[in-house]
Amino acid sequence: MGAVSMVEGVKNVMGWRALSTGDRVPLSQPLPGVPQPVYAVPSAQDQATEVTTLANGLRVASQNKFGQFCTVGVVIDSGSRYEAPYPSGISHFLEKLAFGSTREFKDRDAVLQELEKQGGICDCQGSRDTMIYAASADARGLAPVVRLLADVVLRPLFRDDEVEKTRQAIQFELDDIDCKPDQEQLLFEMIHAAAYAHNTLGLPKLCPRENLSAIGRQVLYTYLSHHFTPSRMVVAGVGVEHQPLVETVQRYFVEQPPLWEENPELVLDNRMEPDRSLAQYTGGLVKAAPPPCDPQVSKDLSDVSPGQTAIPELAHFVLGLESCSHQDPDFIAFCVLNMLMGGGGSFSAGGPGKGMYTRLYTNVLNRQVSLLWLEPLGHMYHWMYNATAYNHAYGDSGIFCIHASADPSQLRDVVNVIVREFAAMAGRVSDMELERAKTQLQSMLLMNLEARPVMFEDIGRQVLASGHRRDADYYIAQIGQIGAADIERVVQRMLGTRASVAALGNIRGLPPVEDIEAGLLSKDGALPPRRFSLFGQ
Numbered sequence: 387m388g389a390v391s392m393v394e395g396v397k398n399v400m401g402w403r404a405l406s407t408g409d410r411v412p413l414s415q416p417l418p419g420v421p422q423p424v425y426a427v428p429s430a431q432d433q434a435t436e437v438t439t440l441a442n443g444l445r446v447a448s449q450n451k452f453g454q455f456c457t458v459g460v461v462i463d464s465g466s467r468y469e470a471p472y473p474s475g476i477s478h479f480l481e482k483l484a485f486g487s488t489r490e491f492k493d494r495d496a497v498l499q500e501l502e503k504q505g506g507i508c509d510c511q512g513s514r515d516t517m518i519y520a521a522s523a524d525a526r527g528l529a530p531v532v533r534l535l536a537d538v539v540l541r542p543l544f545r546d547d548e549v550e551k552t553r554q555a556i557q558f559e560l561d562d563i564d565c566k567p568d569q570e571q572l573l574f575e576m577i578h579a580a581a582y583a584h585n586t587l588g589l590p591k592l593c594p595r596e597n598l599s600a601i602g603r604q605v606l607y608t609y610l611s612h613h614f615t616p617s618r619m620v621v622a623g624v625g626v627e628h629q630p631l632v633e634t635v636q637r638y639f640v641e642q643p644p645l646w647e648e649n650p651e652l653v654l655d656n657r658m659e660p661d662r663s664l665a666q667y668t669g670g671l672v673k674a675a676p677p678p679c680d681p682q683v684s685k686d687l688s689d690v691s692p693g694q695t696a697i698p699e700l701a702h703f704v705l706g707l708e709s710c711s712h713q714d715p716d717f718i719a720f721c722v723l724n725m726l727m728g729g730g731g732s733f734s735a736g737g738p739g740k741g742m743y744t745r746l747y748t749n750v751l752n753r754q755v756s757l758l759w760l761e762p763l764g765h766m767y768h769w770m771y772n773a774t775a776y777n778h779a780y781g782d783s784g785i786f787c788i789h790a791s792a793d794p795s796q797l798r799d800v801v802n803v804i805v806r807e808f809a810a811m812a813g814r815v816s817d818m819e820l821e822r823a824k825t826q827l828q829s830m831l832l833m834n835l836e837a838r839p840v841m842f843e844d845i846g847r848q849v850l851a852s853g854h855r856r857d858a859d860y861y862i863a864q865i866g867q868i869g870a871a872d873i874e875r876v877v878q879r880m881l882g883t884r885a886s887v888a889a890l891g892n893i894r895g896l897p898p899v900e901d902i903e904a905g906l907l908s909k910d911g912a913l914p915p916r917r918f919s920l921f922g923q
Contacts, residue, residue, distance in 0.1 A: 435845055435855040436628040443617035446635050447849045448628045449841065455505070456625035457838040458531055459520030460539050461846030463618035466591045467514045467665070467780075469609075471658040473600040475556075475593025476609050477512040482552040483606075484510030484519060487545055488537040489645060500534055503527070514578070514587055515780050516850070520842060525625055529634050532621075536638035539614060541645040544603045553601075556593050563592070567697045569890055572674070573789060576888035577704045578778075580672040581785045586665040607645075607652040612660050614644070622846035624838045665783040667708040669884025671899050700771055701794040701893055705804050705902065706787030706886040709876075712779040713851060716879065718864045719872040720777050720786060723811070725830075726823035726873070727775035727788070743822060745810075746773045746788070750803060767803060769796045781851055786880055797895035802913050805902060809911030811877040815870040824865050831861060881906060 411417055435449045466477045485508050491497045501508055506523025519539055523531050563571055575590055582588030593601070621639065623631045646652050709720045728744020730751065741747060750773045753766050773790045788807065792800045834840045835858050848855040885903045889896050897913055905913040 433857060435849075435857070437849055437854060438628070438632050440616070440632075440636060440640055442640055443615075444635070444639060445620045445849055445853070446622075446628075446632050447620055447845050447855065448623040448626055448631050449845060449855075450627065451625040451838060451841070453625055453838075454525060455522060455838070456525040456528065456531075456623060457520060457522045457842040458528065458535065458621070458623040458626065458631070459518060459842055459846065460535055461620045461622060461843070461850050462517040462519075462539075462614060463515070463850055464517045464613040465513050465515045466589050467586045468613060468661045469589055470585065470661045470663070472605060472609055473597040474590050475597045475601055476606065477517060478556060478591065478593040479549075479552055479601050479606060480517065480610075481510050481512040482555050483542065483544060483548060485538050486548050487543040489541040489543065490537045491534070497534065497538065500530065504530055506531060512591070514589075514591055516847065518843060518846065520839065522839060528623075528626055528630060532631070532634040533638045535621075536635075536642065539619075540639065540642075543645075544606055546603070549601075549603060549606075553598050557595070557598060560592065560595060569700075569702050570789065573702055573704050573888055573890060574778075576672045576674070576890065577706050577785065577787055577886055580670045580888050581667055581706055581708070581886040582665055582783075583668040583670060586661075586663050587780055587783060604652065604654050608654045608656075608658060610644070611646045611653050612658060616640075618660075620846045620850045622842050622849065624842045624845065665780065667783055667785070667883060669708075669886045671887045671889070673889050673893060698771070699794060699892065700791040701797045701800070701891040701895070702789065702791045702889065703797065703800050703804065703896070704787050704789045704886075704888040705801075705808065706785045706888075707808070707880045707906075708883040709777055709779065709784040709786040709880055711782050711784055713781065714784075716872075716876045717779060717784075718861070719868050719876045720779070720784070720880075722820070722823050722827055722865060722868045723873055723876060724775055724777040724786070725827045726815070726819060727807070727811070728823075729772075729774035729788070731772045731774075741826065743819070745807065745819070746775060749807060749810075750790075767799075769793055770800065770803070773804070785886065787886070794892035794895065797889075797893060798897055798913075798916075801897055801902060802905070802911075805905040805913060806911035808881070808906055809908065812874065812881060815873050817870075820868075820870055820873065824868060828862050828865050831865075832858060 416422065433449070435447055437445060437447045439445050464477065466474065469476055485494060485497050487493045488497070491500065497508075501521060501523060504523035504527030506521050506527070508519075508521040510520075511518050519535055521531050521535060571592075575592060579588045579590070616639075621631070621635045710716045725741070726744060727746055728741035729746030730741065742752075750767055750770055753768075753770075769792045771791045771793075773788065775786070775788050777786045778784055788804050790800050790804050835844065845855050885899060885906060887899055887902060897916075901914050905911050
């Protein structure tokens with residue numbers, strides 16, 4: 387009996403009796419009798435990003451973050467878009483050669499062992515407009531980590547055997563991409579080439595096979611000497627104090643010169659200045675190099691199964707239009723539009739936050755099975771394998787595109803569906819789908835910024851582009867202000883540009899680009915009737 391009385395007393399104190407015998411308390415109200423929780427609120431100092439510009443133009447940015455570990459790295463205004471005067475593929479080589487032998491470390495193992503002393507890991511990623519070298523380690527090991535990063539970025543040795551191994555690794559990677567059922571990486575290369583006429587942002591990110599033998603030590607050092615300069619670099623840190631980071635960067639990045647300044651013989655004599663061309667969106671069509679046997683098959687995807695289970699042969703289609711740069715006032719509206727369109731694969735798993743109510747899911751991917759008396763056959767897309775929207779934004783331009791794939795026999799239907807979806811963007815946007823897209827974008831932003839490496843990259847990219855960093859609260863507010871009129875405005879802006887088209891696989895059914903552009907200009911997005919000729923296409 388004593389034990390029962392004790393339980394009853396606890397129930398009375400905690401308010402449980404009220405829950406079981408009285409009125410139910412809504413989830414939006416606090417429980418009666420339960421102490422009000424006291425939440426920990428981050429201070430303004432912890433949320434502020436400090437930026438210091440050193441005497442040579444190198445910028446140092448940091449933001450404190452609770453925890454024992456930190457992420458420090460270098461974000462550089464470099465990438466495949468700047469390779470016009472060079473053999474394309476240099477950034478691909480640099481990404482593979484990163485964290486190899488340097489003046490202070492004899493090989494990659496020595497670099498990794500030094501990082502392991504601080505409980506750290508490292509990574510290098512190259513894109514079309516940036517190169518990022520980063521390391522995450524115990525915050526108490528800040529000085530050794532910055533010293534290592536400075537050596538990796540400014541004093542790499544590029545031994546002949548390392549360059550040759552990198553050449554072989556890239557060759558293997560290109561072979562692997564060719565064999566993969568997923569062709570997304572190659573399609574992104576193609577749509578950029580189509581949008582920017584194989585120039586600036588249209589230059590290949592992946593090293594072309596014909597350039598593998600053309601890239602050597604001197605070419606690499608020449609490129610570094612013009613692009614890895616202080617004014618084009620930001621050293622960013624998350625989870626570190628700002629002043630110690632500034633002092634350490636001054637010691638290892640400023641006071642110790644780069645290897646190519648110590649030894650000018652490493653650099654080629656010709657003076658190839660950085661390419662400062664603005665990206666010019668042109669639109670156009672790019673297909674993979676066709677084999678001699680069949681000009682209507684840009685790439686044979688009929689047998690790409692990695693195992694015994696057969697993977698269906700697919701024809702891939704990407705349609706893109708010019709959006710805007712990440713410095714444009716319409717950038718946020720384009721991001722909301724991207725979330726509103728959403729999309730994915732027909733056979734991918736669902737779940738909260740998946741975007742199952744985005745337009746490409748509700749209008750395309752979920753129209754797999756239907757009651758014939760409720761929905762006509764013409765509006766069923768059971769053959770659609772994938773439909774996904776992407777928005778690629780850069781410092782001076784951007785491209786909004788939709789990638790779709792299906793059986794080659796359905797390629798014209800795929801094009802028709804995607805063109806209709808582009809044309810439908812100019813129509814009315816419901817309040818529900820707009821609010822859902824905005825909420826999902828805000829949620830994704832906050833969730834991603836919880837990770838130190840993502841926050842580091844955000845700081846580095848923003849400071850590199852604009853000299854300062856806007857915090858998450860700014861973007862949350864900007865997203866919240868987007869209305870239906872903003873979506874309609876950016877869609878009209880986008881539909882006024884030329885179409886970019888990339889096609890891969892058996893593309894016999896691909897309509898002409900002129901028909902695609904005519905469909906984009908029509909109200910219902912319908913392609914012109916198929917034209918027949920006695921003399922073929």
